[in-house]
Amino acid sequence: SLSGAERERERERRRRLLQELGNQKIPFLGPSDRGFQQLWDSSYSGLVLRRSCSLPTELHGRVQAALLTLRRKGCLLRDLVRVRDRDVFTAVSRALLGEPGHTYRYLDTRLFAIPWHSEDTDVKGQNCCDPDLRAACKALWELNNFFCSDVEGQLAGREPKTSSETEPVGPGTQEKPVAQLKHSLSDYHIADKEEHASGQGCSHPSPPQVCTGPAKFNVTLLNYMDPAAMSQLKEEPYYGMGKMAVGWHHDENLITHSPVAVYSYSCHNDRGKTNGRRERSRGGCYSESSEGGSGEKACWRIGLKVAWDIHTPGLMLPLESGDCYYMRDDLNNTHQHCVLAGDTARFSSTHRVAECSSGTLTYIQSQCQEALSNLHTDPETGSHRLLALLPITLQHCEEIHNEVEFEWLRQYWFQGQRYARFCSWWTSPMEQRFTMLFLATVEEEGQAGEGRREMAETLLSALTDRQQQRQTWRDRCHSSLAQTLPPEEAPVDRPFWGVDDPSMPLPFDLADIINRVESLLWRLGPRC
Numbered sequence: 001s002l003s004g005a006e007r008e009r010e011r012e013r014r015r016r017l018l019q020e021l022g023n024q025k026i027p028f029l030g031p032s033d034r035g036f037q038q039l040w041d042s043s044y045s046g047l048v049l050r051r052s053c054s055l056p057t058e059l060h061g062r063v064q065a066a067l068l069t070l071r072r073k074g075c076l077l078r079d080l081v082r083v084r085d086r087d088v089f090t091a092v093s094r095a096l097l098g099e100p101g102h103t104y105r106y107l108d109t110r111l112f113a114i115p116w117h118s119e120d121t122d123v124k125g126q127n128c129c130d131p132d133l134r135a136a137c138k139a140l141w142e143l144n145n146f147f148c149s150d151v152e153g154q155l156a157g158r159e160p161k162t163s164s165e166t167e168p169v170g171p172g173t174q175e176k177p178v179a180q181l182k183h184s185l186s187d188y189h190i191a192d193k194e195e196h197a198s199g200q201g202c203s204h205p206s207p208p209q210v211c212t213g214p215a216k217f218n219v220t221l222l223n224y225m226d227p228a229a230m231s232q233l234k235e236e237p238y239y240g241m242g243k244m245a246v247g248w249h250h251d252e253n254l255i256t257h258s259p260v261a262v263y264s265y266s267c268h269n270d271r272g273k274t275n276g277r278r279e280r281s282r283g284g285c286y287s288e289s290s291e292g293g294s295g296e297k298a299c300w301r302i303g304l305k306v307a308w309d310i311h312t313p314g315l316m317l318p319l320e321s322g323d324c325y326y327m328r329d330d331l332n333n334t335h336q337h338c339v340l341a342g343d344t345a346r347f348s349s350t351h352r353v354a355e356c357s358s359g360t361l362t363y364i365q366s367q368c369q370e371a372l373s374n375l376h377t378d379p380e381t382g383s384h385r386l387l388a389l390l391p392i393t394l395q396h397c398e399e400i401h402n403e404v405e406f407e408w409l410r411q412y413w414f415q416g417q418r419y420a421r422f423c424s425w426w427t428s429p430m431e432q433r434f435t436m437l438f439l440a441t442v443e444e445e446g447q448a449g450e451g452r453r454e455m456a457e458t459l460l461s462a463l464t465d466r467q468q469q470r471q472t473w474r475d476r477c478h479s480s481l482a483q484t485l486p487p488e489e490a491p492v493d494r495p496f497w498g499v500d501d502p503s504m505p506l507p508f509d510l511a512d513i514i515n516r517v518e519s520l521l522w523r524l525g526p527r528c
């Protein structure tokens with residue numbers, strides 16, 4: 001994610017562009033506009049549309065049922081994210097599904113994946129949630145497998161478009177013959193297992209972090225919004241594309257150049273399906289409502305723009321229920337996208353190759369292990385002592401402490417009981433007493449000279465940083481927006497301990513300790 005300075009530069013750049021633009025709108029093209037396909041070919045070539053009809057029917061059925069199950073169970077929740085140092089609720093409700101132990105970080109928020117539950121006899125996950133939820137997760141895992149193999153096919157075959165049957169598709173892509181798509185779902189499972197076995201793909205936690213092999217989507221971020229329930233959606237400001245459910249953005253925290261695959265499902269508000277003809281007016285984005293054509297329903301659309309460019313027209317792509325699209329190559333880097341709300345409720349499942357080198361439970365547990373290996377506990381007294389006292393070791397331990405506390409524990413508890421409510425997979429790792437918090441200070445260590453100064457300096461910077469971050473999290477937990485949440489979703493300021501908790505070597509409030517280290521440094525005098 002962006003640093004403060006980078007954010008500031010972006011803001012300034014945006015301000016200048018808006019100034020240049022004045023009150024004018026930038027043109028954009030939809031499918032019924034002349035030059036649409038040409039614009040797509042020339043400026044949006046990483047975008048590929050796969051129409052609903054080219055996916056297996058039974059896959060649609062399972063995925064759509066799964067999304068409805070997740071909604072019914074209340075798994076989809078609005079995130080209290082941070083944008084430009086302010087807390088805001090996302091307009092869409094979300095949930096993350098994915099490989100066990102994976103997380104996805106966006107807008108200063110770490111989402112913890114509900115595991116796919118791909119195995120029926122997963123010992124670890126057996127009792128973590130009920131069968132309906134397990135089945136729902138598994139359906140999205142099947143969709144994930146479909147996308148993994150489909151996006152590869154799309155990458156392999158870059159011949160120019162040959163079929164004009166399904167309009168429109170992206171440039172340089174060939175719709176797979178329908179026969180080829182009528183694989184049974186189990187074919188995809190097998191393909192998936194084989195790829196896992198061969199160790200290819202880019203979902204593995206360690207670097208390199210550039211996508212080279214076939215795409216292995218490791219998480220999907222689900223989105224849901226019912227516009228009827230939203231009082232005010234923002235108007236798209238640059239092109240006049242209409243109301244936005246998700247504003248302009250790049251997807252964050254992805255392996256460089258990895259693709260994103262999206263399944264779009266717009267539910268019909270009424271009973272029954274839209275039958276009869278569809279009318280295509282501007283952008284083909286109105287469909288006649290099912291009950292005799294009274295009133296038009298705006299459909300959901302994706303907006304795309306070239307980043308930092310006010311000259312290339314924008315692209316607006318209407319999506320019918322069941323349509324999928326891919327963002328390939330570097331489209332996500334060079335372009336931004338937004339989601340334009342239609343009239344009906346809509347789900348999307350957005351499959352990603354999350355950059356997980358520091359984003360898995362395995363990773364953070366090994367970090368803890370490493371730091372703890374430097375901690376000796378006296379079996380008699382229970383007191384703790386650091387084994388290695390090199391400043392570099394101390395600094396590393398303190399950094400790990402901050403990482404565990406702020407990137408994992410506080411992130412998790414800030415989202416309240418939401419995870420434990422549907423699936424208890426994360427409960428045990430998060431409830432574990434993270435002994436990390438026991439790391440003692442070196443104040444008492446009888447060292448002299450530069451070594452001691454260096455230690456104190458190291459400690460001071462770690463503690464100051466920790467104190468600041470604790471305050472930020474406290475503020476976020478007690479913000480007026482956080483207060484509006486029901487108890488089960490309300491942020492919990494955890495971990496927290498009282499002033500005289502004997503099991504904690506350091507108080508929660510570090511102000512006194514920081515003062516002591518500061519005065520120690522002062523007593524040691526200036527660096528020689």
Ligand SMILES: O=C(O)CCC(=O)C(=O)O
Pocket residue numbers: 221223246251262264302337338339347348350
């Ligand atoms: O819903 C969609 O089609 C895309 C949503 C999106 O851009 C996102 O979740 O990052």
Ligand SMILES: [Fe+2]
Pocket residue numbers: 249250251337
């Ligand atoms: Fe996105």
